[in-house]
Amino acid sequence: MKADKTIAFLGAGNMARSIIGGLVQQSYPSQSIWATARSQTTLDKIPAQWQIQTTSDNKTAVQQANIVVLAVKPKQLKDVLATLAPVIVNNKPLLVSVAAGIPTSQIASWAGDNSLAVIRSMPNTPSLVGKGATGLYANKHTTQADKDFITELFATIGNSTWVEDEELLHAVTAVSGSAPAYFFLLLESMVATAKKMGLTEQDAIKLASQTAIGAGLMAQQGEYTVTELKQQIMSPGGTTEQAIQFFEQNGFKSLVNDAMEACYQRSVEMATEYK
Numbered sequence: 377m378k379a380d381k382t383i384a385f386l387g388a389g390n391m392a393r394s395i396i397g398g399l400v401q402q403s404y405p406s407q408s409i410w411a412t413a414r415s416q417t418t419l420d421k422i423p424a425q426w427q428i429q430t431t432s433d434n435k436t437a438v439q440q441a442n443i444v445v446l447a448v449k450p451k452q453l454k455d456v457l458a459t460l461a462p463v464i465v466n467n468k469p470l471l472v473s474v475a476a477g478i479p480t481s482q483i484a485s486w487a488g489d490n491s492l493a494v495i496r497s498m499p500n501t502p503s504l505v506g507k508g509a510t511g512l513y514a515n516k517h518t519t520q521a522d523k524d525f526i527t528e529l530f531a532t533i534g535n536s537t538w539v540e541d542e543e544l545l546h547a548v549t550a551v552s553g554s555a556p557a558y559f560f561l562l563l564e565s566m567v568a569t570a571k572k573m574g575l576t577e578q579d580a581i582k583l584a585s586q587t588a589i590g591a592g593l594m595a596q597q598g599e600y601t602v603t604e605l606k607q608q609i610m611s612p613g614g615t616t617e618q619a620i621q622f623f624e625q626n627g628f629k630s631l632v633n634d635a636m637e638a639c640y641q642r643s644v645e646m647a648t649e650y651k
């Protein structure tokens with residue numbers, strides 16, 4: 377990609393570090409990446425070999441930036457933007473929020489100008505290993521060039537999906553933003569049982585995580601539906617059938633549905649919680 381823009385990440389926490397790590401590994405010029413945090417302890421978690429620019433002063437980072445990635449917690453965003461409003465209104469960087477729930481209109485308003493270009497994203501932590509899945513929405517003040525750059529940016533760390541209706545980002549949060557944790561929960565449970573069955577933790581993780589990667593790749597190929605892929609493993613009278621029947625008869629699908637609905641509803645709530 378044309379790496380000609382300076383990007384400032386405000387809030388160098390888990391999500392920002394996942395995206396930055398992905399960008400650095402894909403050779404985005406490290407001198408064009410800034411990351412901020414209030415404490416030095418947080419900044420120290422950024423690997424020194426990334427050689428990016430760090431500061432505890434958001435204003436210093438924003439002043440250099442063409443793109444400002446808002447990566448603090450949703451409840452911190454209002455105060456962060458209020459303090460930076462004068463420099464944002466003056467420099468008009470493209471704002472890219474990763475914050476769950478908070479609408480683009482709210483972000484522009486907190487930043488002091490309703491006509492600011494704001495892109496709202498919902499990435500996920502596998503961005504760190506180049507396998508991120510990101511949902512994107514652009515407000516009407518964003519140019520096609522802004523959208524193209526952000527598409528390319530997220531393409532360096534995985535794939536991305538634009539939605540035309542901002543409300544759909546709540547669903548993206550339930551399907552991919554929060555979802556690595558669902559798979560980690562499943563792996564955690566599988567590894568615990570594998571250990572009871574006699575495997576070492578290391579072998580169990582090696583087997584189960586490779587299985588997760590393989591299943592994901594097959595689903596992504598799209599040659600068969602996920603239902604067909606599931607059925608291909610279920611030999612009649614065999615072992616898989618026992619496990620799948622147990623899952624399905626004991627409410628697995630409704631459990632997944634209810635968990636995702638809870639995630640979605642929390643995202644909706646967060647849209648108004650921090651006004």
Ligand SMILES: NC(=O)C1=CN([C@@H]2O[C@H](COP(=O)(O)OP(=O)(O)OC[C@H]3O[C@@H](n4cnc5c(N)ncnc54)[C@H](O)[C@@H]3O)[C@@H](O)[C@H]2O)C=CC1
Pocket residue numbers: 386387388389390391392412413414415418434447448449450452456474475476498499500501553554
């Ligand atoms: N963790 C995840 O998997 C995902 C997180 N998100 C969103 O990313 C955002 C950040 O989440 P995490 O990285 O998980 O949280 P985090 O707590 O790891 O990171 C937030 C960082 O912001 C820093 N910070 C707090 N106040 C600040 C200020 N005034 N100026 C500069 N830095 C400040 C904190 O030191 C902290 O390191 C949230 O808005 C969340 O909704 C979105 C998608 C996935």
Ligand SMILES: O=C(O)[C@@H]1CCC=N1
Pocket residue numbers: 476549553554
């Ligand atoms: O749990 C959260 O609120 C954030 C948003 C998506 C993933 N983590």
